[in-house]
Amino acid sequence: MKVIYAALLVTGMAYAQNDWPTFGHDLAGTRYSTLKQIDTKNVTTLVRAWTYHMNAGAPPPVAAAPAPGSSEANDAVEGRGRGRGGRGGRGGPGGGGNNEVSPLVIDGVMYITTGARKVAALEPETGKEIWTYDVTDGAPATRGLDFWPGDRQSPASVFFGTSTGKLIALNAKTGKPIPGFGNEGIVDMKPGALNGLANSSFGVSSPPIVYKNVVITGAHVQEGPSVGAAGDTRAWDAHTGKLLWTFHSVPRPGETGSETWKGDDWKNRSGTNVWGLFTLDAERGILYMPFGEPTTDYWGGDRPGANLFGTSLVAVDALTGKLKWYFQVVHHDTWDYDLCAPPVLFDVIQKGKRIPAVGQLTKTGYVYILNRVTGEAIYGVEEKKVPVDDAIPGDPAWPTQPIPVKPPSLARNSFTRQELATVTPELNKFCTELFDSIPGGLHVNGSFTHYSTTPSVIFPSSIGGGNWNPPSFDPSLGYLFVNTMDFGSLNVMVKSADGTRYSRSGYNGNNRFWEPESNMPCNQPPWGRLFAINVNTGDIAWQTTLGITDSLPADKQKTGRPNIGGSVATAGGLVFIGATDDSRFRAFDSKTGKELWVTKIDAGAHSAPITFQGKNGKQYVVVTATGGGFLGDRSHADTIIAYALP
Amino acid sequence: MRFPNLLYAPVLALCAQPQLPDGPGKETVLKACATCHEIEAVISSRRTKIGWQLSVDDMVSRGAEGSDEEMAAVVEYLTRNFGKVNVNTASARDLEKALSLSAREAQTIQAYREKNGKIKDFEELRKIPRVSGEQLQAKRSLIAFSQ
Numbered sequence: 065m066k067v068i069y070a071a072l073l074v075t076g077m078a079y080a081q082n083d084w085p086t087f088g089h090d091l092a093g094t095r096y097s098t099l100k101q102i103d104t105k106n107v108t109t110l111v112r113a114w115t116y117h118m119n120a121g122a123p124p125p126v127a128a129a130p131a132p133g134s135s136e137a138n139d140a141v142e143g144r145g146r147g148r149g150g151r152g153g154r155g156g157p158g159g160g161g162n163n164e165v166s167p168l169v170i171d172g173v174m175y176i177t178t179g180a181r182k183v184a185a186l187e188p189e190t191g192k193e194i195w196t197y198d199v200t201d202g203a204p205a206t207r208g209l210d211f212w213p214g215d216r217q218s219p220a221s222v223f224f225g226t227s228t229g230k231l232i233a234l235n236a237k238t239g240k241p242i243p244g245f246g247n248e249g250i251v252d253m254k255p256g257a258l259n260g261l262a263n264s265s266f267g268v269s270s271p272p273i274v275y276k277n278v279v280i281t282g283a284h285v286q287e288g289p290s291v292g293a294a295g296d297t298r299a300w301d302a303h304t305g306k307l308l309w310t311f312h313s314v315p316r317p318g319e320t321g322s323e324t325w326k327g328d329d330w331k332n333r334s335g336t337n338v339w340g341l342f343t344l345d346a347e348r349g350i351l352y353m354p355f356g357e358p359t360t361d362y363w364g365g366d367r368p369g370a371n372l373f374g375t376s377l378v379a380v381d382a383l384t385g386k387l388k389w390y391f392q393v394v395h396h397d398t399w400d401y402d403l404c405a406p407p408v409l410f411d412v413i414q415k416g417k418r419i420p421a422v423g424q425l426t427k428t429g430y431v432y433i434l435n436r437v438t439g440e441a442i443y444g445v446e447e448k449k450v451p452v453d454d455a456i457p458g459d460p461a462w463p464t465q466p467i468p469v470k471p472p473s474l475a476r477n478s479f480t481r482q483e484l485a486t487v488t489p490e491l492n493k494f495c496t497e498l499f500d501s502i503p504g505g506l507h508v509n510g511s512f513t514h515y516s517t518t519p520s521v522i523f524p525s526s527i528g529g530g531n532w533n534p535p536s537f538d539p540s541l542g543y544l545f546v547n548t549m550d551f552g553s554l555n556v557m558v559k560s561a562d563g564t565r566y567s568r569s570g571y572n573g574n575n576r577f578w579e580p581e582s583n584m585p586c587n588q589p590p591w592g593r594l595f596a597i598n599v600n601t602g603d604i605a606w607q608t609t610l611g612i613t614d615s616l617p618a619d620k621q622k623t624g625r626p627n628i629g630g631s632v633a634t635a636g637g638l639v640f641i642g643a644t645d646d647s648r649f650r651a652f653d654s655k656t657g658k659e660l661w662v663t664k665i666d667a668g669a670h671s672a673p674i675t676f677q678g679k680n681g682k683q684y685v686v687v688t689a690t691g692g693g694f695l696g697d698r699s700h701a702d703t704i705i706a707y708a709l710p
Numbered sequence: 711m712r713f714p715n716l717l718y719a720p721v722l723a724l725c726a727q728p729q730l731p732d733g734p735g736k737e738t739v740l741k742a743c744a745t746c747h748e749i750e751a752v753i754s755s756r757r758t759k760i761g762w763q764l765s766v767d768d769m770v771s772r773g774a775e776g777s778d779e780e781m782a783a784v785v786e787y788l789t790r791n792f793g794k795v796n797v798n799t800a801s802a803r804d805l806e807k808a809l810s811l812s813a814r815e816a817q818t819i820q821a822y823r824e825k826n827g828k829i830k831d832f833e834e835l836r837k838i839p840r841v842s843g844e845q846l847q848a849k850r851s852l853i854a855f856s857q
Contacts, residue, residue: 161771206771227773265746267773284773288748490833570754573851581855692768698857
């Protein structure tokens, strides 16, 4: 109990443990709930309690081909499954727009953003709508929203960003915009972010994080071309929407980090944004920001240098935006290895001493465990030499990258021809022919292989390794639960027509190292894994494959699957996770990694589940499942699904 | 055995000089997609019409801007120029055109799937009698079995 008490101190939670008050459950992003009604013994009896259809009432979809291996079983469960169509009112091919929302549950109300361009409050025990709000300009952030309890001056509110760069405050009780916030509840975030380029892309895809009376927002900006909107982090007054501070993600001359840019290369540079998730040490008032890489994402010939704060974890004072420390995970990133997963805050216990720590999952597959007050690596980090000989002309490679001593990489990070998949003769034939399709074979060059002018196989792929996958942390075990994929990119760098720059293109109509019709990777399995990291030693406590390949014979199905999404850990000894492209939702024993429960769901759940206790005393586990996304998942639905004991 | 495979030549040619083919919708693609990604990344994989529709839906949920009509034009353009043909749903005429088959071969594929149900994968497609396996192999990157 002491450990749990300490965890609560760390997170500074003011809410009941039965709720799910913010994206990561707590500001520390532990995604850990003390609820234990559902446990390792009864988890197999879970039943579907309710299903919310984001597009209920929308016109039927245009005919879509059946999604392989995803829909039939759902229809059996629900009697309706897919096909509540019309995505977001745009009449897409079926099932509603993709959505990755982690719902919030506070004081008996659930809050969501939907793929149907709505924000809604639901009864958490039934999924019935209490109110809805239509977003008329763009779409609400796909990963959700945050809650603020309000005060004498302002009512309890929910805050969310939109794809068109609006920050909106709604009254949590009524769903009506807060008149005193910005312009009738809406702040236009574009002024101050566009670098004077009116047509540059600027939006918000993840929830803000609210601390005291401050609403902190990231940015969803372009990957290319080089010049565009700024990816700065900004803070706004929760009462008025007034801008409080701006952190320049690309430092201006004189600011820390500006020495990592040459000349005017920093000017109007886009990317370098927190499109993923923030966390916050409430006790110390420190905000943790996982920054993506600068534009353009695969070529840095016009930005020589380490390029801070690209692909860096940055800690600032949450009330002022003042820099405390930074840690760059990839120097001069040309792999699109954006940081995007929430930096999870926990304590490392060594020889009875408690070290305040942060754990950052990366696309490279490494997890960096740092002292969250100083930024120092708790288990050591070594600057290791990486290949430079295959960098494309005019974009010299950075000669070293920081590799943690522990834990080891949680994803395949190199490849050789000997490791081509032999899962089926057909797959082996396809992949071998693909690999040998050019004299000498596709370009591979060990860990940190560069995207070359020869078609190249890069592990991990540009979507990971890890992605924005929110890990979960069980303080009673000291285990951090992390999911990754063993998955490669297949790309070639091509010279622009005027010969001044390079950009990334696919090869043979494809940009993943897989057979694109069966979605089977060309490397030997595993293809997706779930890990428990013991943060007190830095070692892997257990690992298991995550997901199955339905099209393979039963004895060969446990390959693991490509996955994007996260987990929740509970005091019931469980880790719940969807994430995979096999349209399933699973529970694992948090102590051993044994898969205890699996159920077929309406579509791939590329999201992070939550859990809460309803007013009826029941514990619920809720997951959003809409398929689609960057894994080429052909399943599609518009569902948020709740499970409970019978 | 390692061998230069002619199948890949057109793609490499495209890679040497990346550009969007002219035609209706080109400007809309540049406006809706190329403000966020370099265009070579947008067209780095081939998809069926439904595949492109889902991809465009996904991008809209992440911030791509444009009217419904503009997004429909984007899907049409990308399908026309960077499409795949679903051998389980395409008409014989479309199969003939997209895969450079004879009218008879295309009709054979259509008749096969009507009799035997959905064609599961490339191996099954290639085994259909009286259809050139070599031609199918040459066009493999244009062939889809779902969506």
